[in-house]
Amino acid sequence: QVQLQQSGPGLVKPSQTLSLTCAISGDSVSSNSAAWNWIRQSPSRGLEWLGRTYYRSKWYNDYAVSVKSRITINPDTSKNQFSLQLNSVTPEDTAVYYCARGLYHILKGIWFDPWGQGTLVTVSS
Amino acid sequence: EIVLTQSPGTLSLSPGERATLSCRASQSVSSSYLAWYQQKPGQAPRLLIYGASSRATGIPDRFSGSGSGTDFTLTISRLEPEDFAVYYCQQYGSSPPVTFGQGTKLEIK
Numbered sequence: 265q266v267q268l269q270q271s272g273p274g275l276v277k278p279s280q281t282l283s284l285t286c287a288i289s290g291d292s293v294s295s296n297s298a299a300w301n302w303i304r305q306s307p308s309r310g311l312e313w314l315g316r317t318y319y320r321s322k323w324y325n326d327y328a329v330s331v332k333s334r335i336t337i338n339p340d341t342s343k344n345q346f347s348l349q350l351n352s353v354t355p356e357d358t359a360v361y362y363c364a365r366g367l368y369h370i371l372k373g374i375w376f377d378p379w380g381q382g383t384l385v386t387v388s389s
Numbered sequence: 390e391i392v393l394t395q396s397p398g399t400l401s402l403s404p405g406e407r408a409t410l411s412c413r414a415s416q417s418v419s420s421s422y423l424a425w426y427q428q429k430p431g432q433a434p435r436l437l438i439y440g441a442s443s444r445a446t447g448i449p450d451r452f453s454g455s456g457s458g459t460d461f462t463l464t465i466s467r468l469e470p471e472d473f474a475v476y477y478c479q480q481y482g483s484s485p486p487v488t489f490g491q492g493t494k495l496e497i498k
Contacts (some may be wrong), residue, residue: 313489330474371421373423373424373439376426
C-alpha cells in the first residue's frame with residue numbers, strides 16, 4: 265500500500281520561499297511507471313496542478329505555466345521523497361498543498377492515487 | 390487549456406436515490422483521459438474512476454463512470470450516507486497537462 269506523508273511549515277511570509285516535502289512509502293520516487301506531483305487547492309482557484317517530477321532513464325520535470333518561473337520540484341532518492349519549493353510567495357499562494365502519485369496508461373490518461381494528507385500553507389506577515 | 394464544467398453545483402438527494410453528476414469539457418478530451426475523485430471535509434481527494442469508466446481499487450460498484458469526447462458522467466446507483474461529499478472530475482491533455490472541474494457538492498436532502 266502506497267502512502268505519502270507531507271511535512272513542512274504552515275506559515276510563510278510574503279516574498280519568501282514555500283518549502284514542502286513528501287515522503288513515499290510502498291513505492292519508489294525512481295519508479296519508471298509513476299510521476300510525483302504537487303497539487304494545491306484554494307477557494308478561489310479550486311484544485312490546481314502545479315507540477316511533477318518523474319524518472320524515465322533520466323529525471324524530468326513539468327510545471328504549470330502559472331507558477332513556472334517560481335517553482336522547483338526535486339526528487340531525493342536517498343530518502344525516497346520529493347520536494348516543492350515555490351519562491352516569492354504572495355497571499356494568493358495561500359492554499360492546501362497536496363502531493364500525489366500520478367499513474368499513466370496510454371488508453372486511460374493520468375490519474376492521481378494516492379494523495380498526501382494535505383498541508384495548509386498560509387502566506388502572511 | 391481544456392476547461393471542465395461540472396453540473397449541477399449542488400445536488401440534494403436522499404440515501405437510496407440515484408445520483409447523476411456531469412462533467413463537460415470545453416474541447417474534446419483525448420481518448421478516455423478523465424478521472425473522478427471524491428473529497429470529504431478535511432480530507433484529500435480520493436480516486437474513484439480513471440480512464441472515464443474504470444473503478445479504482447476498493448471502490449464499490451455503485452459508482453460508475455461513462456462518457457467520451459466532451460461529456461462525461463459519474464453515476465452513484467444507490468446513495469449511501471457516506472457518499473455525501475464533493476466530487477471532482479479531472480482531465481489529462483496538452484498544456485497544461487492536467488485540469489480539474491470546480492466540483493459538485495452532493496448533499497443530503
